[in-house]
Amino acid sequence: MAEVLKVAMPKGRIYKKASALFRAAGLPIPLDVDETRKLVIPLPEAGMEFILAKPVDVPTYVEYGVADIGIVGKDVLMEEKKDVYELLDLGIARCRMSVIALPDWTPGIRQRVATKYPNVASQYFREQGQQVEVVKLNGSIELAPLIGLADRIVDMVETGQTLRENGLVELNSIFEITSRLIANRVSYRMKNAEIQQLCDRLQQVINAGAQL
């Protein structure tokens, strides 16, 4: 008997793309699920149960095994460093992690970097041999250089629209980001057949270059 896969899905930006990918892979996921406000959604036809989570919490659910698999951006995986399997690059929600500043930025004596990703930022600047003070913010990171809280920021850049509107420039990119399929260490064994089957189907869709 096939077991139900508990899938931690990120609410928001990535959700629609991920569910579209699942549909393209032939999984019967009703469209109205996209609009629901329920947090746990049984999908018996697909042999799944969606758990709608805040994106940064997806790796936590998966690491503890309350979700068997999950979909989450590489940015979160890099920041959270959870002990999970990273099975598949889904190729959706493509963007990049970048260092951003005002166009006239020059390195000052005391450099401050504001970010939602303090671990990523600290590690990056440490590896660059730069001495910076990392300030953790929870949103509107672009504000920091404008009002003088920090001289640079580390943040996700998708189209660059927000940066342009705020007169900021991308100094350099740290790594590329796409959404990944992750799996719990135990589920990956105990529900190996189900997870492998899902992986294979998703892989086919990704290889076929489905436009989502």
Place this chain on the structure above:
Amino acid sequence: MSKPKGFEKPAGVRDYLPHAVAKLRRIEREVLACMDRWGYRQIMTPTMEYYDTVGVASSTSDQKLFKLLNNRGTTMVLRSDMTSPIARVVSSLLKEEPLPIRLSYHANVFRAIEEEAGRESEFFQTGVELVGDDSPEADAEVIALAIESLKAAGVARFKIAMGHMGFLNGLLQEVLPERAEDQGSLKQDLLNRDYVGYRGTIERLNLPEEQAGKLDGVLKLRGGREALEHAQSLSGNTLAQSSIRHLGKVLEVLDAYEVSEHVMIDLTMIGDFSYYTGMIFEGYAAELGSPVASGGRYDKLLRQFGRAVPSTGFALKTNRILDGVSGTDIPEERPILVQYTPAFRKEGLQKATELRAQGYIAVTSVIEENDHSEVAGQNEHQPPAAGKLLNKGYQEIITFK
């Protein structure tokens, strides 16, 4: 940091209250008894060891060891596993003991806490080491015993994944000869369980299609015996081939043990390179999010202590099993209360002694002159009679007055 409150304790350690201890002891007892029946004799070693001996030899990374200084300024460690202390004992006190040596243990071990996910700084391991036998039979024996131990501990649904360090080493040697750094990054990707990163690294290496295909093929080497056949065709390297043959024989022996339905092959699973040298395995329980058992062959460890003999073994994460095994709560045996007035002290205490000799749990209590300390003998759900204490779950109350 502010001064801790009186009831606080450090992160990563925990108290075990009586009902948890009862359950933990039961698991420990059942598992050790099982190991006993397989001829493994229990051993105890010190909690503290020298950093330079056991600390360095252990598979735990340096920053995860608890280090302390003794009064002479020598660095000590709290043991982070039982394998290295046992290697030390086998190479010293048991040096003359003929091989193979079978030892079992149940011990608390210490690792500096990482992050969340219930990782503890102090936890219990119950395990075995089989020293001095490098045959597939020995590897199969520890896996079969791990399966028996999981059953004895009350874990109903579990799986064992088995791999081999030699296969990947051999394949990498064949595909990327003399490129230790590239080999290292591929291994690191697998160790991080990062398949996406692994594929990315292959792409970055810009290898001819055939070579890249071989490396990519590793990710599919999971499943039953057929995974071994695929592996065999993937690499002609001698080490890779002999590793696969070894695993094949281990599987054969596990068939004979009639436990192979619990075992799956996973050649993407690799352990710590500096430690494990051959077969490695992990055990997973359906109810728990992280592995409950791990083990494998470590043929180079004992050499560090001066006795170069091959070894294999495993450890159960006993307190993780405790968290996950449900429905095994032992009905607590309720004590008999013997209460007496000072005049009947002798009679009361004698009665208690008698009861204890018969195997009952007996507790005693004195009834003071004012009579307010007498426990009522009636149903615990009824309010106690005036001036009497409530019956707190005694199976019987015997009163001498």
